[in-house]
Amino acid sequence: xxxxxxxxxxxxxxxxxxRAAFQAALKHDIKRRLSGIxxxxxxxDGRYYLVVDPTHAPLVEYVLSRTPGVNGWARAERADxxxxxxxxxxxxxxxxxxxxxxxxxxxxxxxxxxxxxxxxYGIARxxxxxxxxxxxxxxxxxxxxxxxxxxxxxxxxxxxxDGEPGPRGLPVGSGGTGLLxxxxxxxxxxxxxxxxxxxxxxxxxYFNAYPYTSREAWDKVRDLATVLARHSGGMVFHTAPFTDxxxxxxxxxxxxxSTLYLRACMMMAADMLAKRRSLNSLxxxxxxxxxxxxxxxxxxxxxxxxxxxxxxxxxxxxxxxxVLEAKALGSFDISILPYEDCCVLFSPxxxxxxxxxxxxxxxFDALNLRPLVQAAVDAVETVALPFSxxx
Amino acid sequence: xxxxxxxxxxxxxxxxxxxxxxxxxxxxxxxELAVDLFGNPSSAHAAGRAAKTAFEEAxxxxxxxxxxxxGHVKFTSGGSxxxxxxxxxxxxxxxxxxxxxxxxxxxxxxxxxxxxERFGIRVRVVKPGPAGIVRPGDVADAVDADxxxxxxxxxxxxTGAIQPIGDIVSAVRDASKGFRKAPLVHSDAVxxxxxxxxxxxxxxxxxxxxxxxxxxxxxxSGCLYLARGLDVLVRGGGQEDGIRPGTHNxxxxxxxxxxxxxxxxxxxxxxxxxxxxEARLLDGLRSIPGARVLPDGRVPASTDYSPYIVxxxxxxxxxxxxxxxxxxxxxxxxxGAACSHAKKERRVMDAMGVDRDLSFSAVRISxxxxxxxxxxxxxxxxxxxxxRRYKT
Numbered sequence: 056x057x058x059x060x061x062x063x064x065x066x067x068x069x070x071x072x073x074r075a076a077f078q079a080a081l082k083h084d085i086k087r088r089l090s091g092i093x094x095x096x097x098x099x100d101g102r103y104y105l106v107v108d109p110t111h112a113p114l115v116e117y118v119l120s121r122t123p124g125v126n127g128w129a130r131a132e133r134a135d136x137x138x139x140x141x142x143x144x145x146x147x148x149x150x151x152x153x154x155x156x157x158x159x160x161x162x163x164x165x166x167x168x169x170x171x172x173x174x175x176y177g178i179a180r181x182x183x184x185x186x187x188x189x190x191x192x193x194x195x196x197x198x199x200x201x202x203x204x205x206x207x208x209x210x211x212x213x214x215x216x217d218g219e220p221g222p223r224g225l226p227v228g229s230g231g232t233g234l235l236x237x238x239x240x241x242x243x244x245x246x247x248x249x250x251x252x253x254x255x256x257x258x259x260x261y262f263n264a265y266p267y268t269s270r271e272a273w274d275k276v277r278d279l280a281t282v283l284a285r286h287s288g289g290m291v292f293h294t295a296p297f298t299d300x301x302x303x304x305x306x307x308x309x310x311x312x313s314t315l316y317l318r319a320c321m322m323m324a325a326d327m328l329a330k331r332r333s334l335n336s337l338x339x340x341x342x343x344x345x346x347x348x349x350x351x352x353x354x355x356x357x358x359x360x361x362x363x364x365x366x367x368x369x370x371x372x373x374x375x376x377x378v379l380e381a382k383a384l385g386s387f388d389i390s391i392l393p394y395e396d397c398c399v400l401f402s403p404x405x406x407x408x409x410x411x412x413x414x415x416x417x418x419f420d421a422l423n424l425r426p427l428v429q430a431a432v433d434a435v436e437t438v439a440l441p442f443s444x445x446x
Numbered sequence: 447x448x449x450x451x452x453x454x455x456x457x458x459x460x461x462x463x464x465x466x467x468x469x470x471x472x473x474x475x476x477x478e479l480a481v482d483l484f485g486n487p488s489s490a491h492a493a494g495r496a497a498k499t500a501f502e503e504a505x506x507x508x509x510x511x512x513x514x515x516x517g518h519v520k521f522t523s524g525g526s527x528x529x530x531x532x533x534x535x536x537x538x539x540x541x542x543x544x545x546x547x548x549x550x551x552x553x554x555x556x557x558x559x560x561x562x563e564r565f566g567i568r569v570r571v572v573k574p575g576p577a578g579i580v581r582p583g584d585v586a587d588a589v590d591a592d593x594x595x596x597x598x599x600x601x602x603x604x605t606g607a608i609q610p611i612g613d614i615v616s617a618v619r620d621a622s623k624g625f626r627k628a629p630l631v632h633s634d635a636v637x638x639x640x641x642x643x644x645x646x647x648x649x650x651x652x653x654x655x656x657x658x659x660x661x662x663x664x665x666x667s668g669c670l671y672l673a674r675g676l677d678v679l680v681r682g683g684g685q686e687d688g689i690r691p692g693t694h695n696x697x698x699x700x701x702x703x704x705x706x707x708x709x710x711x712x713x714x715x716x717x718x719x720x721x722x723x724e725a726r727l728l729d730g731l732r733s734i735p736g737a738r739v740l741p742d743g744r745v746p747a748s749t750d751y752s753p754y755i756v757x758x759x760x761x762x763x764x765x766x767x768x769x770x771x772x773x774x775x776x777x778x779x780x781x782g783a784a785c786s787h788a789k790k791e792r793r794v795m796d797a798m799g800v801d802r803d804l805s806f807s808a809v810r811i812s813x814x815x816x817x818x819x820x821x822x823x824x825x826x827x828x829x830x831x832x833x834r835r836y837k838t
Contacts, residue, residue, distance in 0.1 A: 266770040266836065305838050401838070 058112050059133055061207075061215060062103035062119060065126035065223040080254075081124040081226035088118045088288040088442060099209075100167070114444050116219070121286045123252045124229075125221030129205070131213040136171060141178070142185040144214045145204050149186045149193060152202035152216060159196035160186065166208040178206060225254030227287055232256040233336035233366065234329040235283075236321060237292075239275045239394065242340030242369055244386035245377050247283050249368035250338050257283065257338065259290055260328060260435075262297040262321055267401070272394040277440070282386045284440045292438050295324055295431045300424060301401050307422045314348045314406040316419055318357045320428050326361035327432040336364040342377070343370050352409040359416065457776030458821045462660075462814030463603055463637060463755050464780055469662045469708065472701045476664060480697035487694045488685060501696050507703035511710045512656070513645035514671060520686040521699045524668035525636040526554040528655035529597075531670055531689060532632045533558045534679040536594055542566035543594040546629075548580045548609070549573045549797035550602050555634050556793070559597070572598075577741050578607035578798045579750060586617035593622070593629045600638035600654070604794045604810055605740060606755030608642065609633075615650045630674055636660055640709030641754050642717065646671040656706075658698065662815070663705035667698030709815075716815050717753065721746070723813050723822050724753035730826035731758050734833060740808055741798060755812045759804040760829070762837040768809055771832040777825055781809045 064081065078098055085105070086096060092114065095106040107115050112130070119128040132148070134140040149160055164178040173181065183195060186204065193202075207213045235247040237259040247257050261276045277292060284290035297320075304316045325337050341349050358365045369377055381387035407415075459467065479500070485493030487501045502516070509516040522528045533555065536545065547559050549571045559569045570588040574580045580598055589596060596618050601608050615631050622628045632653040638644040639654075640661035646654040652674045658667035672689060682691025709716070725746035731737050740757035747753075760768055765781035772779055795805030811825060 266767050266774070267764070269766070269770065302836075302838070 057106045057133075058109040058115070059131045059213065060103075060105040060107070060115060060119065060128050061131050061213065061218070062105060062128045063126040063218065063221070064101060064103070065124060065221065065225075077124070077226055077229055080229040081122075084124065084226045084228060084288065085118070085122055088122060089115065117444055118288075119221060120219060121222060122227070122288070123222045123224040123254065123286075124226035126223050127218040127220050129215040129218030131207075131215035134212045134214055136168070136208065136212050138173070138178075138181055141182055141206060141212065141214065142189075145182050145186055145206065146189040148214060148216050149190050149202065149204055153190050153192050157201035158192065158194065159200045160193050160202045160204060161195060161197045161200040162186070162204045162206065164206045164208070168208050168210060171208050175208075178208065182206060222252055222286070224252030227251055227254060228256040230254035230256075231335040232258060232332075233338050234325055234332070234334045235259045235338045236325055236340070237261050237276055237280060237283075238340070239272055239279065239390060239392075240340065241374075241381050241387060241390040242342060242345075242377055244279045244283055244340075244390065245380045245384060246338055246340040246366075246368050248286060248380070248384050248386075250366060251283070251287050253368075255336065255338070255366075257287055257290060258293065258332060258334060259283065260293045260295060260325055262324070262431075263294050264298050264301055264401070265296070267298065267301070269394055271392075275389060275392050275394050277438075278389050279386050281440050281443060282384065282389065284442055285445070286384070287442075289442045290440045292440050293328060294436045294438075295328070296434050296436075297321075297324075297431055300324075300427050300431055303422070303424060303427055305401060307424075308418075310403045311405055311407045312415075312418070313401055313403050315353055315356065315410055315415070316422070316424070317401065318348075318353070319360050319419060320424055322357045322365070323360040323425065323428045324432050326363055327429065328435060329361075329363055331432070336366050337361060338366045338368070340369055341367045342372055342374065345374060347408055348406040350409055352412070353407075356410040356412060356415055356419075359412075457778055458824050459778050460811045460813060460817065460821060460825055461778045461780045462817070463810065463812035465659050465665075466662045466814050467816070468659070468664060468701075469705055472662070472704050473664065475704075476697040476701035479700055483696060487696060488683065497694075497696050501694055501699055504696075504699040504703040508669060508699075508706050511703070511706040512639070512647075512671060514647040514673075518647070518671055518673050520670045520672055520689045521694065521702075522655075522668045522670050522686075522690050523666050523692075523695070524659075525552075525634065525655045525657035526668075527690070528657075528668050528670035529554045529632075529634055530558055531678065531680075532595065532597065532630070532653050532655070532672075532676065533562060535676040536562060536567055537565045537679060538677045539594070541592070542568060543592040544568040544570055544590070545595040545597065546570045546572060546585060546588045546593055547597045548585075548599065550578065550580070550604075550607075550794045551597065551599050552603055552634055552636070555597055555599065567594075568592075573797050574607070576799050577743055577750065578602055578605040578794070580609050580614070582610055582613040582617035585614050586621035589618055589621045589629060591625045593625075594627070595630050595632060597632040597634065600633045600635040600644060601642065601752045601755070602794065603637050603755065604808075605757045605798070606637075606752040606812075607741075608638075608750055608752055611651065612649045619650075630676075636668075637752060637755065640706055640713065641720075642752050643713065647673065658702035658705060661705050661709040663702040664698050667695060667702040669702065712815065719815075719817070720753035720813055723817055723819065724751075724756060726819055726822045727756050727758075727811060727826070730822065731756075734760075734826070734830045736761060736837070737829070737833065738804060740795070740800060740804065754814065755810065757808055757810055758829075759800075759808045760833050760837070761803050761807050763807055763833055765807050765809045767836060768807070768829065768832055771836065772809075772825070772828055775828050777828050779809045779811050779825070 162179040162183040164175040166175040280292040485497040487498040639656045654671040738759040792805040
C-alpha cells in the first residue's frame, strides 16, 4: 500500500498573479528533493497529494518539514467511499490520538464529490458518533479539540489527523539564487535560512584564512553549509583563499581599519563571484550594532563595493532570537564549536566604528586590494554539498 | 630520518615528548606474549603461574633500570594513573592538610591536585623562576606541619627544564624535621626516566611516576615507584600489593621493562646525540631573525635542561599556525598555544612570566633516539620560511 501525504501550501496560495508559477516551483522543489525515490505528486484545489512507497516515509516527512512553501502536511489514509470504511479508519486514528493523551476531538469533513449520499455535515456527524461510541475516553469539543479527524471525500476519500507544520514561506528558487557570505558563527546560517524561506536559493561563500585558521574551522563551516543544504535541498559551497588579502590589509592598513577593510574585500569578492555565477543578490548575517563594527556607517562603506542587492535579514534581530532560530535550524551546536574563523591577529582591539565614507573610500582604494581579491576569487574552490538525510 | 620506524606517517617527527614511536620488535613480541602467556598472573594454576613468573621478571628488569628494589615498582596503566594513586591517597584523612606542587606540573598532577581542593585539602602552588626551574627553597617554604605531599616534576614537558629534585627532597626533609609526620615527596618523572638519568631511590624520593610510551614502549603501561605505604583510594583484587588493583597487563609490563632496559643502556649515546641536536637547534633558532628560545637564557649542553625538549617562540606568528604550516610539509611539532589571547591560557609559560605574545607563538620541538641533524635542519629551514611568510 502507498503512503499518501496531503501537503498544505502556505503563502503561495495568496498570490493570485504568481500562484501558478509558485505552485510549479514548489512542485519542482519537492520532486527535486525526493529525486532519489519514486513519487507521484498531484496538485488539486490548491493542495498537493504526494504518493510514495511507505518505506520512504521517514525521508519524505523529513523533507516536507524542511521545504519552504509547505505550510503543513499530514499523512492520510485512503478509504473506500462508504461510511463503514470511514468509520474503521477514523476510529483507528482517534484511538491512537487518545492513547497519546487527547481527551477531546471533532470531525472536519469536506466533500467535493457531490454524488456522495451524505453532505459534509452529515459525514462529520455520523463519523463523530461512531468515534464517540468506539473510543469512550474521547469527548466532543468543536471549539478547542485536542485532536481533529479530517475527512475529505473527493473522487477518492482521505482521512487524516492534525498535520505537522512546514516552514511556510516561499518555494526555494522562486526568488532566484543569492550568495550567502557564510562564516562559522551563529548568525550567517540563520540569515541563510531566513532567505531560503523567502524563496531565495543559495550558494555559500567562505573566506578561508588557512593557515591562520585550522582545517577544523573549514570543516565547521562546511558542516554549517550541510545543515543549510538539508533545508535547501543541496548547496553549492565556495571557499575563497583569503590569507593573502588579510596579510595585505594587516601590512597596509591601520589596525583599527582591518575589520572594516576585510569586510569590504569580502563584499568585493562576493560581488565578483556572484556575477560570475549569475546570482542575484548577496546575503550576510550582519545585525545592526551586534558588534561594535556592525554600524550603518560601516555597512554603507562595505556595500559600496558591490552594486548587487545586499540582503541582511538579521539586521533588526536580537541576538537571543537569532540563537533560538539557530537551535531550531540545527546549526547552533556546530557554530559554538571553538574553531575560530579569523585569527585574533587580524582583529583589532578597537575597530573603527563609524567609517567616514569619502575619506575611508579614498584610503581603502589607495591600498589597491582589488587584484588580490580578484586572485582569491579566481582561486575559489567549489564543492557541491548534496542534500543529506541524517538517518 | 626515522622513515623506517614511523610507518604510515611520512615525515620528520619532532614530537617525541608527546609519544615515542614504539620499538617495532617489542610491539610484536608483546602481542605474541599476550597470546602465549594469557593466564591471569593472580591465578594459582600453571597458566597463571607462568604468567606470574614473566610478570615478576619484568618487574625485576624495570627495577634494575630504575635502580631500585623490585618491591618498590608498582605497575600501572601509565603516568597519569601513577600520579593519581599518589594524589588521591590523601582524601582519607579527616583533617585536610595541604599539598605542595609546582605551577608547571603536567595536567595529570595539576588538575588532580585541583580535585583535592574539593576534598578540603589546600593546594599550594610554587612558581618557578624565569628559567622555568623551581627553587628548592621556595618548595621548602611552602611546606608546613600539615603538608602531606610534595609533588614536583622531574623534567618539564614544555621547556625541558630539569628540576633539582635531589635538592628539593633535601630541602623538604630539612623543613619538615620535627613535624609529627614528614610529607611524602613524589615526582612525575615521565619526561626524565630513560631520557636523562633518573634514579628515584638515589634521589631519596618516596614516589615517582613513569610511562612506557615515552620511551618506545606501549601505551597503557606505566609504573609507580613507591618506597612508602599509601592509603589507596581505588580498591579491587589487591594486585600490586593493593596499590593498583586490576588484572595485570603482562604484555604491557613486559614491553615497558624491555624498552626501559634499552633506553637506559643506550642512554649515554642517546644523550650525546640529543645534546648535539639541541646545540644545532638552539643555534639555528637564534640565527632566525626574531625567533626566540624559551626560556631566553638557555644555552646548549646546560645541565638545567633536557636536551630532548626545546621550547621556541616566533613572536607575531601563532604557535598553532606555525605547527599547521610545518604539518603541511610533513614536519611534526606540538603546541599548546592557541591563536586567541583571551580564551586559552598557557599555564607553564605564564608561571615563568613569559609574555603572552611569546607564549602564544611557542612551539615545542622534541627529539628522540632516531632524530638526526638533517631533521633539525629541515625544521629550521621550514620554520624560518614560514615565519618570514606568515609573521604579522
